[in-house]
Amino acid sequence: MGSSRVRRARNVPLWTAIAATIVATTLAVVHARVVPLPGMASLEGLSIDARFRMRGARAPGTDRIVIVALDDDTRVEAPEVFQTRRGYARLFDALTAYDPKVVAVDLLFGSREEILPAELAERVRAANATPPADPALAALIAAIAEELRGDEVLAEALGRSKRVVLGAYFVQGAAVANAKEPAGFAVAGL
Structure with a gap:
């Protein structure tokens, strides 16, 4: 024992x-x-x-699925893809040019793109609506105003493609009464 x-x-x-x-x-x-x-x-x-x-x-089981990874090399070579909606729009246009059946994207664009503070962006848009007499200044203001259109450019690219599926996670909650549809949905034709 x-x-x-x-x-x-x-x-x-x-x-x-x-x-x-x-x-x-x-x-x-x-x-x-x-x-x-x-x-x-x-x-x-x-x-x-x-x-x-x-x-x-x-070896891949099939060549029918292609994963496009945006890695550190991409960040160095094409930083605008990560920094602006216009960069994503160019990426989606390039992918669509390969004529895929679908482009599934693991991204969520949860808020509007803000390149400039809202007040300054409105001032630029107003100045662009009534351009100054100086052609160089008018061209500069127009170029800045065009840069502020990132969300619209992205929505237009999504609309042209009609193949991009944005992945999203939504928390269920009470429905919002009389909520306006985001402007980008209409532009993208969604």
């Missing part, structure tokens, strides 16, 4: 595994239910990377 107690007490790997499981489970519950723990997203990313490396490269 005495030797079985000694064996149980010496089973260090079992107790280590039990303790590690309890700690990992506690951290997972705290992260999921209480407060996000720093570093968990990085740890998950490393885990995913490791699993893909262990699996190895695979």
Whole structure:
């Protein structure tokens, strides 16, 4: 009898595994239910990377689906794609030129593009409506006013394409009475 107690007490790997499981489970519950723990997203990313490396490269199952990734090289070579709606419009026009059946986009344009403060943007639009006599100044104001049309340019590109599907997540709530449809929907023909 005495030797079985000694064996149980010496089973260090079992107790280590039990303790590690309890700690990992506690951290997972705290992260999921209480407060996000720093570093968990990085740890998950490393885990995913490791699993893909262990699996190895695979040949595509089909050539019917193409994923266009916007990476750090794209950010350096074409920063306007990330910075302006006009850049996204050019990207969608370029993708549409390849005649795909659909272009699914994992982006959400949740608010209007603001290149300038609203008051200054209105002043530019007003100045463009009644251009000054100086042709150089009028051209400058017109160019700035055109840059402020990023949302409209994007909506026009979506309308031309008729193939771009924007992914979005909406929280269900009470319906808003008499809400106006965003202007971009009409421009895009949606």
